[in-house]
Amino acid sequence: MALFALMLLAIRLKQVYLQPVVFALYGITSLLFAIFEYGSLTPIFMIRYFFYLSGAFMTVVIPFFLLLFALLVMQKTMQHRNGNPFRYAISVVIVGVVLAFTAYTVWMILQHGYLEIIRFMGMYVYIAMYLIATFISYVLLNLILKFWPKKNNYTEIIVLGAKIDDEGVLSETLRERLELAVNNYLANRAQEKPTKIFVTGGSIDPESPTEAEEMAGFLLAQGIPAEDIVCENRALNTDENFYFTKQLLQNPEPVLVVTSSFHLIRTHFFAWQNQVQIEMKGARSSVFSWGYSVVREYLAFFILTKEINFICMISLAIYSILQVSKLY
16 A cells, blocks of 8 residues: 555656656565565475575675675766765765675674574575565566557657667667667558657767767668658767657657667656656567666666665665574
């Protein structure tokens, strides 16, 4: 009920961390974690038993993940030092606590006895369960967004950019996005609905063509009229894609955003943050690139919502230590 109330509040206020996609993800995570922890079915029991048997392994591996988490947070913090001072302070605290936990774990393994190792082993088992639950939730929510019913009532299409090599050759990922956009454009034109395609993406190198320019060239080669193509050449990330493209949109109704299937959650997140009403369609990708990209996107969203993850992991650590303390 509390989660449902927060989702209604999110829809009303449109705040960055009061978003339906965020609460949906961590709502699914909470459900999965509860199933892992308390489920009595044989498959669930076997998964839980596996976690406990691999406790020693988790005690070694999870600190490295937390260290990676701290380094990524530190990198993002340094990139946005002039941003929100509260978030900057929280990021510094997260990095400090994670580094302290990791250092203490190593010291404890080298210096302390059985009881302390058991306490930390249980803590890292819980954190491992949490990480796996969030990853499964991420994949499930991405699939839900991909197959969510579409109204198809749009006259503007936004195609999010992707990396282009030094020779200006479009990646397979970007070509799939553009081909999906072309198909939707032609479907609209067949219904005599005037439609424009907004291609968004800049370039780090000022001497090189922007992603938007290369994308526009592809669309022109596919027979899309130049007057139906609008280029946004400044964006360097998904947040900026929406921030700059919003200033070019001409109609207030929802727009169709074309991206890759693995990128739907962050797309929804930043569209909501920039108050752009959207429908989304995810372009296909190869099995290999999909697997790699999903892991990368999961880590990116994990860092994007680092405050929530930090609170959850600290809470699980405290809960685990208290549970072990009752036994010893």
